[in-house]
Amino acid sequence: MAMDHSEQDQSATIAFLSAPGVERIDTHGAMIFLGPDSVYKLKRAVDLGYLDFSTLALREAACRAELALNRRTAPDLYCGLRAIRRGPDGAPGWGDEGEVIDWVVVMRRFPAQDLLTQVAARGALTQPLLISLADGVADFHAGAQILPEADGAARMREVIVGNARSFAAISPDLLPADKVAHLQAQSLEALAQVADLLDARARAGKVRHGHGDLHLANICLWQGRPVPFDCLEFSAELATTDLLYDLAFLLMDLWHKGYAQAANLIANRYADRMGEEDGWPALPLFLSVRAAIRAHVGAATAARLSGSARAEKAGEALAYLDAALEFLRPGVAGLIAVGGLSGTGKSTLAGALAHRIGAAPGARWLRSDVIRKSLAGVAPEDRLPGETYTREASALVYAAMVERAGAMLGRGWPVVADAVFAAPDERAAIASAADAANAPFLGLWLEADGAIMQQRVTERRGDASDADAAVVARQMAYDCGDLSGWCKIAASGSRDAAAQQALEAAQGLFILQKS
Structure with missing residues (x-):
């Protein structure tokens, strides 16, 4: 049977920790005392069945476990443990001598607005x-x-x-x-x-x-x-x-x-x-x-x-x-490919679409820039030297994207594929992944003013794409072939307007979440 004797068994300790100006937060298993710089977390003397802090030994063990486990992710926040001891006058305190009557986990305090x-x-x-x-x-x-x-x-x-x-x-x-x-x-x-x-x-x-x-x-x-x-x-x-x-x-x-x-x-x-x-x-x-x-x-x-x-x-x-x-409401597999030259806003649009497609947490977003970095063994935001952007390397990136898109579709999951898709064979390959899975396909082709594209890539920071204004200039000379099978999206304006165009094109083909 669940028991809670914390208020009476720990009343002296609670009074000691409740100094003037200290805030107190109660949870089912602990009392947290917020001082100006430090936080003291006292385990409640409770046995709730699924957790048992009813004895001093159990509370000490729990405090030590809490300290060790939380230092895996937050070593700077978790300062250590402190014993609360009974002093010569019988009152609890921080002294080094006397009977230990309880333990607290000591943490650094952070501003509430930083939660x-x-x-x-x-x-x-x-x-x-x-x-x-x-x-x-x-x-x-x-x-x-x-x-x-x-x-x-x-x-x-x-x-x-x-x-x-x-x-x-x-x-x-x-x-x-x-x-x-x-x-x-x-x-x-x-x-x-x-x-x-x-x-x-x-x-x-x-x-x-x-x-x-x-x-x-x-x-x-x-x-x-x-x-x-x-x-x-x-x-x-x-x-x-x-x-x-x-x-x-x-x-x-x-x-x-x-x-x-x-x-x-x-x-x-x-x-x-x-x-x-x-x-x-x-x-x-x-x-x-x-x-x-x-x-x-x-x-x-x-x-x-x-x-x-x-x-x-x-x-x-x-x-x-x-x-x-x-x-638990089932979703449906489907593939949206977002193509266009660098700076047209492909990744911005893909990110705006992915959470709207299929069941929570939305579509798997496959981005060629991220796949390229993964194949190179570097973090997505690490820049690659220009000489690594070869035709052969790009072929491997697109092949990996098609393979992974097909695998996700085979698992019954929707995909948003984000790449330039400038070549007709690249567009055909990504569409074939949907065909093989008998899943609906929508190709979106983004078009924007050249100056806007160059401005966007120049202003981009901390992104997986390595494209710069010179890359955009080269791409603008591409012959992308027949784009009649893809839905053209005017992308020079606001991202919201482009997203609305894309969602209207997707309506009826995909299960769309509310925004």
Whole structure:
């Protein structure tokens, strides 16, 4: 039976930490005391079944685990541990002598506005920030501890069954029983469809000890860089999952809060960095399960409230339940190729389209510039010398793009392919990938004024494209052949106008998400 004796068992410690000017935040498992420069995190003396901090020894072990695990991603934020001891007068303090009565994790304090929830709310989720976040998660996952001989499908089934138990404890006036039952059935059906994939990924070492709680409120800006913190530390079992399930919490959080384009950009950047394309068919299930957890946790919180607070929390929980069902709605494969000379805005348009195509988190965005860098073994933003841009090298890039597009379409997933596609055989090859998969195809050809194209490439910074004004000048002399099979997009004006033209062309061929 769950027990909470924290307020009475830890009352003296709580009073000691609650100095004048200190803010306190309570969570289900901890009390967080925010001082001017430092933060002290005290484990609550609770046994909630799935976590047990009811004894001093258990709290010390949990604090040590929290410190070690969070230093994987946020070493500068996590300063260490401090023992709170009983002094000669019986009062708690920081002394070096006396009986230890509790432990705290010590963190550096950062401004509240640097939480990514706040960064997102003020519209500051810039592309460089999102790319940095995706790269950071990819680097963390690449070095995360692999669980040898892990299972895949059985591990996810345990989570779904655990969700069902949690939902069963929720009153139907908070979450409708018919929706809950429908979600459970749909989740198990979706799991059956990807069970072999999850088991194969587990055998390939894709089940690792990840963050476990990777959402916007657990990521902050530290020295200008997005840094995940506050990982799930109380259970290595719960935090050891498929890497894409770990990432899915962040993707779900972004998507549900209305930042679908950001979710798609992170998903695609992560895939580019990790070579993660085979697992995308499992993403709808992973997103749904993450939303389902939010639903029953929110409903359980609402049950302890009353009045308007209860109604507000219950509404949030129901919205997550609806999202969990929506994430399982099947998408349809299809291919949109975005072509045009350098500086016409291909990548800008591709990025604006990808999150609108198919099921969450949107289409796989394949960009020739990124593929070229990957084949060369360098980071996307690293520049390649001009002599590496040979006809033979470009042929390899286009062949890789066609192959990867075909593979994603074969998995039932939509693709946005972004390249110049100046040669008729390049356009024919990408269209053939859709034909082979019996998937709809739309070719978009962007056209813009030459001076505008040159200005755009000159002003571009930190991008995967190496094109400059001289490249644009050479391309303008190309004979691109017959373009009658592609839809021409006027791209000299605003990006929104170009995107609207493209979406109108895609209407009826593809399942389009709301903006």
